[in-house]
Amino acid sequence: MPSSSGIEDYDVIEQIGSGSYGTCSKVRRKRDNRILVWKEMEYGGMTETEKQMLVSEVNLLRELRHEHIVRYHDRIIDRSRYVLYIVMEFCEGGDLSSIIGKCKRDGEFVSEDFVWKMCVHLSSALQFCHNRCIRGGRSILHRDLKPANIFLDSEQNAKLGDFGLARVLNHDNSFARTFVGTPYYMSPEQMNCMTYNEKSDVWSLGCLLYELCSLRPPFTASNQKELASKICKGKFPRIPHQFSDDLNNLIAALLRVEDYKRPTIDQVLDHPLLIKNGGGYL
Numbered sequence: 001m002p003s004s005s006g007i008e009d010y011d012v013i014e015q016i017g018s019g020s021y022g023t024c025s026k027v028r029r030k031r032d033n034r035i036l037v038w039k040e041m042e043y044g045g046m047t048e049t050e051k052q053m054l055v056s057e058v059n060l061l062r063e064l065r066h067e068h069i070v071r072y073h074d075r076i077i078d079r080s081r082y083v084l085y086i087v088m089e090f091c092e093g094g095d096l097s098s099i100i101g102k103c104k105r106d107g108e109f110v111s112e113d114f115v116w117k118m119c120v121h122l123s124s125a126l127q128f129c130h131n132r133c134i135r136g137g138r139s140i141l142h143r144d145l146k147p148a149n150i151f152l153d154s155e156q157n158a159k160l161g162d163f164g165l166a167r168v169l170n171h172d173n174s175f176a177r178t179f180v181g182t183p184y185y186m187s188p189e190q191m192n193c194m195t196y197n198e199k200s201d202v203w204s205l206g207c208l209l210y211e212l213c214s215l216r217p218p219f220t221a222s223n224q225k226e227l228a229s230k231i232c233k234g235k236f237p238r239i240p241h242q243f244s245d246d247l248n249n250l251i252a253a254l255l256r257v258e259d260y261k262r263p264t265i266d267q268v269l270d271h272p273l274l275i276k277n278g279g280g281y282l
């Protein structure tokens with residue numbers, strides 16, 4: 001039985017940032033000098049039920065082995081400080097939110113080819129999760145697809161990150177706790193208090209690809225009531241004209257208000273526009 005790791009097995013290099021779960025640091029594993037990250041989560045204030053949820057979410061992370069999902073490596077429990085460390089793959093390219101912010105600052109757009117690449121990679125990751133039920137597991141919904149949860153490796157391959165952490169942290173699932181910040185990517189069915197389903201992840205993918213092109217979400221508002229109204233109407237400006245009609249039309253298909261009119265993630269990956277423009281990344 002391999003001995004479990006401890007924080008003494010790692011050197012902390014620097015803190016990278018913080019998310020809804022706590023802080024994220026770049027670390028070096030002493031036994032092989034491998035560069036990884038760990039995310040610290042304080043569990044001292046959690047109920048037994050919430051701790052059980054955390055355990056099951058972390059066990060789920062161990063099973064998510066896919067080239068476009070951030071790889072889980074280890075977990076360390078510091079019982080003296082009630083802190084859980086989740087050790088994961090380090091993504092040298094940073095997160096998409098930072099890339100979008102840089103484009104806005106520099107007055108630039110990402111390339112169309114990069115958007116198609118992101119579309120193929122993220123659709124592949126979602127397909128792996130949505131179709132887990134076929135492989136004898138249970139279907140997993142990301143529930144928190146957004147630029148800050150998408151990371152890039154050194155070759156600009158997309159890695160879907162922070163699975164489940166959002167759900168664990170929003171353990172009471174109340175609207176107020178569910179979304180820290182403005183729910184720009186919330187789907188019409190969620191706005192209507194209906195069940196979050198696979199098509200809700202497809203909607204979020206559409207919002208993310210739209211924002212990657214336009215450097216702003218498809219639906220913006222000065223308050224949540226106005227935002228809900230715009231999302232449920234489903235009207236949004238075309239992506240900037242340097243992007244093709246093919247890309248605009250695919251994103252529009254993902255952003256259909258009625259979830260049954262949106263493609264499944266399998267249909268996205270089989271979509272003629274994706275095969276024509278992003279086939280090289282399939």
Ligand SMILES: CN(C)CCCNS(=O)(=O)c1cccc(Nc2nc(OCC3CCCCC3)c3[nH]cnc3n2)c1
Pocket residue numbers: 016017018019024037070088089090091092093094095148151161
């Ligand atoms: C080419 N350059 C411009 C890129 C600069 C790139 N700078 S950088 O300093 O290394 C850098 C910057 C940010 C991220 C990463 N890599 C990373 N970050 C994670 O979470 C941190 C994130 C920080 C913001 C809030 C949400 C969580 C991860 N979680 C799993 N794996 C992860 N890998 C690297």
